Amino acid sequence: MPKYLIEASYSAEGAKGLMKRGGTARRAEVQKMVESLGGRLDAFYFVFGENDVHVILDLPENLTAAAISLAVMSTGAEDRLGATVIDQKLSCVVHVRVESALE
Numbered sequence: 001m002p003k004y005l006i007e008a009s010y011s012a013e014g015a016k017g018l019m020k021r022g023g024t025a026r027r028a029e030v031q032k033m034v035e036s037l038g039g040r041l042d043a044f045y046f047v048f049g050e051n052d053v054h055v056i057l058d059l060p061e062n063l064t065a066a067a068i069s070l071a072v073m074s075t076g077a078e079d080r081l082g083a084t085v086i087d088q089k090l091s092c093v094v095h096v097r098v099e100s101a102l103e
Contacts, residue, residue, distance in 0.1 A: 002058070002061070003056060003086050004056070004065050004084065004086070005054065005083065006054070006055040006056075006083050007051040007083075007084075008053045008072070009050065009053075010052045010077060010078060011077060013077060014075075017077060023046060027041075027044045030044060030055065034059070037060075037067065037068065039068075040057070041055070042058055
């Protein structure tokens, strides 16, 4: 399965939810969603800087990655979500960026 690097930035509502329920709960939600779509959560990191989260996923194909991106963005928890798709042979890198309509 191809690997996807997801970089996301929380909205104000997303940050409030994170503070209320904690980082472990957020990671568990992501893992449950990814596994229900036939993928695997490889890594989940909270980071400093432009992004708040870096996630590495193994997913069956691009359509699954797009479904996850839309599902996450529809919650309003993220202001920005970007995905870097890395081919198994590292022969192809594709960058996708999804921005909130609120900006």
